[in-house]
Amino acid sequence: MKFKNLFFILAIGIVYFSCKNDSDDVIDFDAAAQSIIDDEALVEYLQTHYLNEDGGIWTITDGESPLMDDERLEIQNITENEVDYKLYYLTESKGVEELKSPSRADSVLTTYTGMLLDSTVFDSRSTLIWFSLTGVINGWSYGFTNFKGGDKVINEDESFEYTNSGKGILFIPSGLAYGNIGQSFIPPNAPLIFQMTLNEVNESDDDNDGVLSILEDVDGDGDVRNDDTDGDLIPNYLDIDDDGDGIFTKDEDANNDGDLSNDDDDSDGIPNYLDADN
Numbered sequence: 352m353k354f355k356n357l358f359f360i361l362a363i364g365i366v367y368f369s370c371k372n373d374s375d376d377v378i379d380f381d382a383a384a385q386s387i388i389d390d391e392a393l394v395e396y397l398q399t400h401y402l403n404e405d406g407g408i409w410t411i412t413d414g415e416s417p418l419m420d421d422e423r424l425e426i427q428n429i430t431e432n433e434v435d436y437k438l439y440y441l442t443e444s445k446g447v448e449e450l451k452s453p454s455r456a457d458s459v460l461t462t463y464t465g466m467l468l469d470s471t472v473f474d475s476r477s478t479l480i481w482f483s484l485t486g487v488i489n490g491w492s493y494g495f496t497n498f499k500g501g502d503k504v505i506n507e508d509e510s511f512e513y514t515n516s517g518k519g520i521l522f523i524p525s526g527l528a529y530g531n532i533g534q535s536f537i538p539p540n541a542p543l544i545f546q547m548t549l550n551e552v553n554e555s556d557d558d559n560d561g562v563l564s565i566l567e568d569v570d571g572d573g574d575v576r577n578d579d580t581d582g583d584l585i586p587n588y589l590d591i592d593d594d595g596d597g598i599f600t601k602d603e604d605a606n607n608d609g610d611l612s613n614d615d616d617d618s619d620g621i622p623n624y625l626d627a628d629n
Contacts, residue, residue: 389524439522446499446517453552456564460551473536490523498549517549560600564588596627
């Protein structure tokens with residue numbers, strides 16, 4: 352067994368056993384029913400809260416206009432593991448129009464505040480931090496694709512800041528967050544709210560093989576984590592040898608034009624870097 356396979360399997364095992372619940376509740380859990388419960392809770396929240404001028408979310412007490420009636424609020428319909436979810440997002444600023452929105456395989460530079468529906472803040476970051484959208488909750492990996500980055504302004508002292516950044520609020524059902532397991536201060540089956548900014552996007556090549564991670568989405572479903580051409584338990588976007596033929600992916604550019612997708616030595620319609628028999 353290749354060492355990279357062994358390390359990956361060990362990592363998977365650690366994650367599995369750390370997340371495993373000793374009871375049968377996980378097996379019997381009805382994710383579809385919980386999705387309906389979450390949506391009802393989110394709709395109630397959106398109907399009873401409003402966005403104040405200071406940017407905070409407040410409970411309606413004097414006839415303020417609810418979030419649900421805000422024309423900037425939209426619904427993103429998502430299906431994961433055959434369960435349908437509604438992710439609500441409110442766009443305060445789309446970001447710079449000329450820039451590209453991130454794919455679910457890219458990295459984002461962000462600040463954020465995460466809250467429960469009872470307004471408890473469980474996490475907050477006021478300084479810039481990069482996240483790969485392959486390593487966060489699905490509510491983020493889907494939600495951030497609705498925004499764009501901002502303009503990077505470099506000051507005379509070489510410090511920098513961002514203007515016109517994407518800014519908004521994500522209202523995430525628990526099935527696109529931490530599900531019925533929970534996490535730290537987040538209870539099981541808890542919908543989450545994130546007030547976030549998107550300052551910059553990096554088109555990721557996680558394994559540095561010359562193929563952008565999003566282009567390693569072989570089945571075209573937007574999720575690069577489930578594409579494993581050589582079946583070695585390492586998804587292509589993290590695998591330096593996607594087809595397991597002993598030749599690094601980056602070395603399969605036969606015509607040296609920088610585009611691995613047009614190299615097909617045996618003319619079988621499969622690019623060399625995905626074809627173990629070329």
